[in-house]
């Protein structure tokens with residue numbers, strides 16, 4: 001067995017450790033097809049084992065990896081095909097290998113001079129994404145840990161560009177369906193909560209453009225300084241796309257920074273249908289997207305694209321005497337000056353390797369399949385008179401609820417919500433699928449999102465069967481428990 005007391009693992013040890021890890025990992029991944037969608041039945045001693053402090057002497061690699069995989073089996077199985085809650089992605093194996101390569105090479109990509117070709121790889125993927133979103137030449141971006149951090153940098157750039165150092169009266173515009181990361185970013189950027197102005201949504205759950213225009217005008221008349229309009233390309237709760245062309249026009253007329261939160265919807269830009277539905281996004285000043293959602297990458301992969309990277313730079317650039325040896329390169333970004341991190345992991349490879357390895361068409365095909373499957377879910381549930389399915393999915397989120405006993409779709413109030421809460425519980429208690437819920441207009445809706453590259457037609461049909469059977473059991477009054 002390798003001598004693990006030596007931190008500098010040698011070549012045969014690398015091969016042996018890698019082989020062991022990949023063997024058990026492959027078993028684990030292969031088992032995902034049949035693994036429970038959620039599991040809270042902890043194996044004996046696991047809770048104690050995961051908390052055990054490290055020993056002074058080397059541990060056993062096989063045992064340690066086994067503990068990890070046991071621990072990873074606990075809770076919600078977000079990697080499995082039955083995960084239809086929130087935003088599934090799966091986590092591509094090729095991206096995990098990219099991670100191994102990037103971390104083992106451990107080059108520094110915070111500033112271009114220390115790793116110009118690696119920064120070039122990341123920059124290449126990001127400028128390609130800019131093109132796919134129809135942003136003009138010169139647009140660029142940065143990879144972040146997720147949509148929240150991408151949004152933070154977008155709000156900071158907008159604030160810096162439109163308000164300068166005096167933040168007083170600066171207001172931004174969202175809806176009740178906008179992700180909380182916009183308000184959180186505003187808070188981190190020093191703006192009071194009351195300056196995050198909530199524009200009413202239409203019955204279709206989209207930002208009401210006329211109401212936005214009126215609110216902006218009223219705020220301006222009251223001496224406030226509107227500076228940012230945030231549209232969403234696929235809201236988190238309902239998957240709805242705001243009217244992006246109209247919002248872009250409003251932002252332009254009013255001199256507001258136009259940010260599009262495409263954290264969920266962004267990946268669909270690779271598909272023909274997605275591009276049609278996201279039309280108008282090319283007018284954005286900034287676009288946040290989450291490859292850890294709609295590009296199937298592992299958690300911790302977000303992207304911010306900006307029309308004018310000089311504005312992102314102006315908002316984030318910082319210097320120090322300790323960096324005096326490192327000079328900017330002409331044609332490559334210093335990522336430390338475009339975002340909040342100085343030292344960062346090389347997230348670029350996580351995008352570059354899967355895209356180059358599998359080819360863009362593979363992603364397009366997967367995403368097209370998800371659009372078809374969500375349409376199937378909508379069709380099937382809408383055809384079942386027990387369910388209310390009020391909105392056609394813009395992308396791949398379908399919301400539904402059981403009608404109350406009376407069968408009408410009027411005000412069921414609390415009773416109907418309670419029934420639907422029990423339905424969600426009943427569905428998830430099967431442990432074959434895992435769904436989540438949201439509240440729209442004060443009413444509880446179950447929410448089914450098809451997005452993982454591991455979720456295919458037979459999984460979705462099984463999920464539909466489980467939804468119907470669970471509804472049947474509720475009606476019969478025979479429940480799984482409690």
Ligand SMILES: *Cc1c(COP(=O)(O)O)cnc(C)c1O
Pocket residue numbers: 087145146147148149179181232234235236261262263264290302
């Ligand atoms: C998920 C999501 C976010 C937040 O992204 P994180 O990667 O979780 O930080 C922001 N906006 C929308 C629309 C999202 O769906």
